[in-house]
Amino acid sequence: MNTQAVRLDELYQEVILDHNRNPRNYAKLTEATSVAHGVNPLCGDHFDIYLVKEGALVKKVAFEGDGCAISKASASMMTQAVQGKSAQEASALKDHFIGLLTEPAPSPAHREGVGRLKFFEGVRNFPIRVKCATLAWRALEEALKGTEKQVSTE
Numbered sequence: 001m002n003t004q005a006v007r008l009d010e011l012y013q014e015v016i017l018d019h020n021r022n023p024r025n026y027a028k029l030t031e032a033t034s035v036a037h038g039v040n041p042l043c044g045d046h047f048d049i050y051l052v053k054e055g056a057l058v059k060k061v062a063f064e065g066d067g068c069a070i071s072k073a074s075a076s077m078m079t080q081a082v083q084g085k086s087a088q089e090a091s092a093l094k095d096h097f098i099g100l101l102t103e104p105a106p107s108p109a110h111r112e113g114v115g116r117l118k119f120f121e122g123v124r125n126f127p128i129r130v131k132c133a134t135l136a137w138r139a140l141e142e143a144l145k146g147t148e149k150q151v152s153t154e
């Protein structure tokens with residue numbers, strides 16, 4: 001129990017606090033091609049995710065809103081991780097991230113799939129925080145659906 005608490009403290013100190021204080025891509029994008037609103041009533045986290053898609057490319061991602069440190073840091077890092085990827089890659093990353101945090105046993109494929117975001121796995125030790133960490137990604141999922149234009153299938 002104590003070691004788990006220490007792990008989360010470390011997360012707060014090293015990365016989460018930084019992103020919470022200075023969220024990246026924190027803006028309302030008037031040129032957004034898709035907007036999704038995510039709410040986690042349990043904690044009070046609420047974010048708008050803005051997406052600018054150009055063909056199959058996720059050209060720009062930004063978010064606006066408020067929430068706890070984990071939800072905000074997760075949203076901030078999500079925008080960094082997804083920007084510049086194809087919608088398909090973004091969606092795969094989203095699946096890995098949500099899978100890593102919500103599946104009964106964390107799979108090595110998900111751990112590998114999320115890359116440097118893998119430290120979020122520590123949030124599994126705090127089930128109430130899982131919804132905070134995955135909120136922005138679930139909103140991203142909706143935003144990606146909203147812009148699904150099927151430009152090219154293969």
Ligand code: ZN
Pocket residue numbers: 040043044045067068069070071131132
């Ligand atoms: Zn929260």
